Amino acid sequence: MTAFIPYGRQSIDEADIAAVEAVLRSDWLTQGPAIAAFEQELARRASARHAIAVCNATAALHIACVTAGLGPGDRLWTVPNTFVASANCGRYCGAEVDFVDIDPLSYCLDADALEAKLSSARSTNTLPKVVIPVAFAGRSCDMRRVKRLSDEYGFTVIEDASHAVGASYAGRPVGCGDYAHMTVFSFHPVKIVTTGEGGAVLTNDAAWAERLHRLRSHGTTRDTARMDEPNEGAWFYEMQELGFNYRITDIQAVLGLSQLKRLDEFLARRRALVKRYDMLLKDLPLQLPQLDALDDSAWHLYVVRVPGDRAHVNRRTVFDAMRSAEIGVNVHYIPVHLQPYYRQLGFKPGDFPHAEQYYREAISLPLYATLTDAEQDRVITQLKRVLG
Missing domain, CATH: 3.90.1150.10 (Aspartate Aminotransferase, domain 1)
Known part of the structure; x- marks a missing residue:
């Protein structure tokens, strides 16, 4: 019988299995040291200051939008040629969603179409608060133009680079923050590297990174310096805003860390x-x-x-x-x-x-x-x- 050839699949080797086994034999399965190690290596590879790992890329897009302040009455623009999550994250925030057509050669966001749509939206006071260009198939769109338009029109750029771990644009790693305020990666099994399911948000903004960390874990903090009330003891934490259970596990993170080596x-x-x-x-x-x-x-x-x-x-x-x-x-x-x-x-x-x-x-x-x-x-x- 002829073996089925899928369009994409993960590559798991003995080193990956050994890394996961070591975590399974450790004291930490969920919120342990592997997560921070994975985030640090991911940030280093992308030349970003901060990486916040979460349970999947949809969650990453959602908390990136929340961190950008997207809410009811706001607008998010993305492209039609993407998975639905690139648009749904705006709807989760109560925002209106609209689209910008793709360039017929790159299949990514058409910067000319974006500029024309922005000019029209300015005249009707309907400018977007967030624009999500998608690095389709592993390549970025014309991010230089997107960044220039962001500076001119005042929107936040969240690059959905779910396809683009390890890619570069204009000689710099995708995720470095030169052209996007935040960048989202995916670690689904058919992507470049996998954590089983998983995602991450990368940013160079320390305040945004702190909020992203908080949002992925119910909006809570154990940082005494950020608490409203006196710390009552080692058990104490505060929920400072409505967050989500978007945490990744040590099991997933150590797999991702092993995968990044390859x-x-x-x-x-x-x-x-x-x-x-x-x-x-x-x-x-x-x-x-x-x-x-x-x-x-x-x-x-x-x-x-x-x-x-x-x-x-x-x-x-x-x-x-x-x-x-x-x-x-x-x-x-x-x-x-x-x-x-x-x-x-x-x-x-x-x-x-x-x-x-x-x-x-x-x-x-x-x-x-x-x-x-x-x-x-x-x-x-x-x-x-x-x-x-």
Whole structure:
């Protein structure tokens, strides 16, 4: 029987297993020293001052929005080409959510569209408080322009870099804080490194970092210097605001810490596989992903587009044929504004045409660090067969 090739998967080695086993045999399973060690290494790798690890990237987006002061009457803008969490975090805060169409080549936020939308919103007093550009597939959008527009229009930039652990932009690590006030990473098993489930917020603002730490744990603190009342003893803590149980565990954190030791290895393998795809697919009737000189993508996804103007071959036929051959292609993403929940808020087909056209044609091919050349060749051979 032919083995199934997924579009993405984790790489767990004996060192990872040993690290987790050591925590399981220790005195700490939940809120112990592994979390701080993981946060410190994550911040170091991204050249950020602070990293706050949480249970998943959705939680990270939520507390980043809360920390930015987003609330009822405010607006959050993001892109349609993302997972729903990039928009839902604004709704959790009671804010209105709107979208900015994508650049048709990068599939990331279109900075020209953002600038035009901001200019229009200023005239109607409907500017966003938060903008969430998404580092789709492992690459940032035009973050220099986003930062300049943030300075001009006064919004907070939270980069959803769930796909981009280890990536760089303009020669600097994604997460360093040069262009975003906060950056969110994901450690889901199909991402670059994994903690099982997990996420993090990175920032260079010490006050925001302190609040993020507090929000992930019910809004509580044990820091005497920050308490309203006198400390009554070693058991004492104060709940200073309404927070959440978004804590990550030592078990997860030590897995992430072990995985970070192989981050460069993971990235190198992904990039090697991308070069093979680029070379071996270049003569097929597909649109291959494109990068510009500023990007060093983490390559979470390798997305090709199947032009919709061929008589007998379209995205659906290619998708079904690949799945029938036990190759787990996928689609990233259904435009968020077309989901039933967001349609109920007034969004409709045609609102963001570049994202919608991209969605009709996109297929994510298998890409992960343990994908072998032989498995990749099987993917390519089947694609050639389907495309004729």
